[in-house]
Amino acid sequence: xxxxxxxxxxxxxxxxxxxxxLSRSRPGRDEELRANMSLLAREFGVDGFVVMRQVHGAxxxxxxxxxxxxxxxxxxxxxxPGVALCVGVGDCAPxxxxxxxxxxxxxxxxxRPGVVAGVVPAVIDVMRSRGAQTIQAWIGPHVCGGCYEVxxxxxxxxxxxxxxxxACTTWGTPSIDIGAAVTAQLxxxxxxxxxxxxxxxxxxxxxFSYRRDGDWSGRAAGIVVRRAAPHG
Ligand SMILES: [Zn+2]
Numbered sequence: 001x002x003x004x005x006x007x008x009x010x011x012x013x014x015x016x017x018x019x020x021x022l023s024r025s026r027p028g029r030d031e032e033l034r035a036n037m038s039l040l041a042r043e044f045g046v047d048g049f050v051v052m053r054q055v056h057g058a059x060x061x062x063x064x065x066x067x068x069x070x071x072x073x074x075x076x077x078x079x080x081p082g083v084a085l086c087v088g089v090g091d092c093a094p095x096x097x098x099x100x101x102x103x104x105x106x107x108x109x110x111x112r113p114g115v116v117a118g119v120v121p122a123v124i125d126v127m128r129s130r131g132a133q134t135i136q137a138w139i140g141p142h143v144c145g146g147c148y149e150v151x152x153x154x155x156x157x158x159x160x161x162x163x164x165x166x167a168c169t170t171w172g173t174p175s176i177d178i179g180a181a182v183t184a185q186l187x188x189x190x191x192x193x194x195x196x197x198x199x200x201x202x203x204x205x206x207x208f209s210y211r212r213d214g215d216w217s218g219r220a221a222g223i224v225v226r227r228a229a230p231h232g
Contacts, residue, residue, distance in 0.1 A: 001105060001227060003096045004044060005140035005196065006220045007206045011036040013218065021208070021218030022088055024051065041084070046225050049086035050076055056113035058122045060106075062130065075108040075123035079130050084225035090210035091143035091201050093182045094222030095120060097191065099132035105224045110182045112150070115162055120185040137191040140222045141207050144200035145177030146170040148211065 011020030012035045020036050021029075041048050050063045053072045061071035064080045076085045085107045087094045092111030098104070108114070108123045127135060145167030150158075155174040158181070159166035165181035168174065179195055186193045201207040201220075208218040 001098050001100050001103075001225070002044065003098065003138050003222075003224050005094060005096075005138075005222050006040065007141070008208050008218060008220065009206065010043075011039060016213065016216040017208075017218040020220070022086075022221045023219040024053070024088065040221070040223070044084065044223060044225065046082065046084040049084045049223060050078070051086045051088065052076060052109070054088065054109045056109075056111060056117070058114065058117035058119040060119075060123050060126045062126060074110075074114055074117075074119045075106060075126070077104065077106040077123060077126045077130060079104045079226065081226050081228040084223055087222045088219045089140070089142065089222070090208060090217055090219055091148070093142035093178050093197075094140040094220070095123075095137060095182060095186070096140070096222045096224045097123065097127060097135050097137045098224060098226075099127065099135050102131045102133055103226050103229075104130050104132040105226050107222055107224055110178065110185075112148075112154075112158060112176055112178060115165065115178065115181045115185065116158060118185075120182055121189050124186075124189040124191065135189075135191045137186045137193050138222075139179055139182055139186075139193065139195045139197060141197040141199065141201050141204075141220065142178055143202045143209065143211050145175055145180060147200055147202040148175045148178060149173050150176050
């Protein structure tokens with residue numbers, strides 16, 4: 001079982017999407033996407049990835065092959081060795097989950113709408129229905145609570161559902177702490193949580209950030225694969 005989160009380095013895309021841009025909705029840049037995805041697959045030691053057409057919801061797709069039609073959802077689960085899962089993000093939190101002993105893995109796309117929709121509890125429910133028991137979760141790079149400014153009613157609405165989301169920007173206005181919110185949801189569902197984001201995506205030039213760069217921002221990924229069990 002292996003987990004990774006990408007930063008913006010090591011791909012082929014030209015500025016402003018330099019260089020490992022994994023966006024799936026960039027007109028005229030299919031070649032770059034294919035090249036970047038295959039670089040990532042080679043580096044990760046897999047044949048390819050199952051990706052999603054993400055819609056900021058809470059639907060979960062269970063997949064057992066790399067050869068699936070693009071699922072419209074925000075979380076994936078598999079227990080099939082070699083079927084690598086990929087979640088794409090701009091500033092939202094990429095979440096990777098695994099029960100190493102039971103061999104069940106998952107990914108989820110958790111931004112503000114995903115937190116409200118409950119994509120994290122949803123993916124955990126599906127993993128448990130496939131036999132997962134002790135689930136570890138890793139949260140990758142995302143925009144921090146000090147940067148994610150929102151209107152006050154929006155903060156109030158999210159915090160009413162997930163109190164840990166309540167935050168203020170470094171300049172003193174209402175904000176949402178997406179990492180704290182996702183951590184709270186994971187812990188409430190009994191997961192062991194590691195936030196492995198090295199920096200805030202908006203503050204660090206090592207990451208793409210929709211909040212910082214708008215339409216000029218690339219997309220990163222969280223990936224996971226269950227490796228084939230050794231024979232004998
Ligand atoms: Zn920040």
